[in-house]
Amino acid sequence: MPTVADIARWFDQVTPLALAEDWDNVGLLVGDANEPVERIMTCLTLTPASVEEAVRERAGLVVAHHPLPFKPLPRVTTDTTPGRLVWQLARGGVAVYSPHTAFDSAETGINQRLAEALELDDIRPLVEPAVDAPPGGTGRRGILRTPCTLAELGERIARLLHVPGLHRIGEATTSVRQIGIACGAAGTLLGAAHRAGCDTFLTGEASFHTCLEAESLGIGMLLPGHYATERHGVERLAEAIQSAFPGTLVWASRAERDPLAWQAARSE
Numbered sequence: 276m277p278t279v280a281d282i283a284r285w286f287d288q289v290t291p292l293a294l295a296e297d298w299d300n301v302g303l304l305v306g307d308a309n310e311p312v313e314r315i316m317t318c319l320t321l322t323p324a325s326v327e328e329a330v331r332e333r334a335g336l337v338v339a340h341h342p343l344p345f346k347p348l349p350r351v352t353t354d355t356t357p358g359r360l361v362w363q364l365a366r367g368g369v370a371v372y373s374p375h376t377a378f379d380s381a382e383t384g385i386n387q388r389l390a391e392a393l394e395l396d397d398i399r400p401l402v403e404p405a406v407d408a409p410p411g412g413t414g415r416r417g418i419l420r421t422p423c424t425l426a427e428l429g430e431r432i433a434r435l436l437h438v439p440g441l442h443r444i445g446e447a448t449t450s451v452r453q454i455g456i457a458c459g460a461a462g463t464l465l466g467a468a469h470r471a472g473c474d475t476f477l478t479g480e481a482s483f484h485t486c487l488e489a490e491s492l493g494i495g496m497l498l499p500g501h502y503a504t505e506r507h508g509v510e511r512l513a514e515a516i517q518s519a520f521p522g523t524l525v526w527a528s529r530a531e532r533d534p535l536a537w538q539a540a541r542s543e
Contacts, residue, residue, distance in 0.1 A: 306370025385508030445495030
């Protein structure tokens with residue numbers, strides 16, 4: 276039976292912590308590295324619902340994409356949501372590991388998986404890693420095998436990520452061939468996508484002013500939501516952990532949900 280440390284070592288091979296952003300909090304965040312693990316749950320975010328599921332289902336380890344705690348906690352009490360969740364996990368004997376931006380940028384990370392799911396050719400990082408960094412890089416870009424319109428690509432992405440709709444910046448009939456990808460809230464990478472020659476940029480969410488900047492640059496944007504662009508990778512991660520540690524039971528949280536719901540306006 277693997278220990279928490281065994282699984283952490285595997286993560287440092289497939290999602291090297293050296294790829295994480297300087298501001299991030301990654302690695303083993305809660306728990307005993309020497310504790311054996313039989314059951315592992317992956318999730319995008321530790322919420323009351325996903326924490327309750329992990330404790331109820333007797334997970335020994337939760338792999339949460341978003342770190343908890345993200346910033347140092349001056350005290351761990353139940354007076355705050357982060358403190359309450361950490362306290363519940365500790366009482367339930369549940370360790371927490373977060374790969375976050377290391378998983379975003381890894382060779383087999385979220386952005387790479389999104390690019391492959393869209394069947395792009397010539398997939399490369401939007402921003403190459405430092406010379407002495409592990410293989411990977413920030414974001415991805417690639418070329419569609421068959422050009423399509425921006426609206427058609429939006430429909431394809433919505434089906435892939437199981438969302439009822441998405442935001443689009445750009446004319447529906449605009450031709451699309453080269454796509455930049457950065458999961459989550461990665462509007463800051465719009466410039467990198469433009470410099471790389473991408474005619475379309477896919478990210479989860481972006482500010483209003485970033486959307487205006489895309490419009491002024493003449494680059495299309497597709498925004499299916501932060502949750503949607505990253506949950507796909509969390510589900511594939513559960514499969515990869517299960518393959519690497521066949522003696523364990525691994526699942527992607529069944530309780531977590533996107534906090535944002537699409538609501539169509541009713542006609543008068």
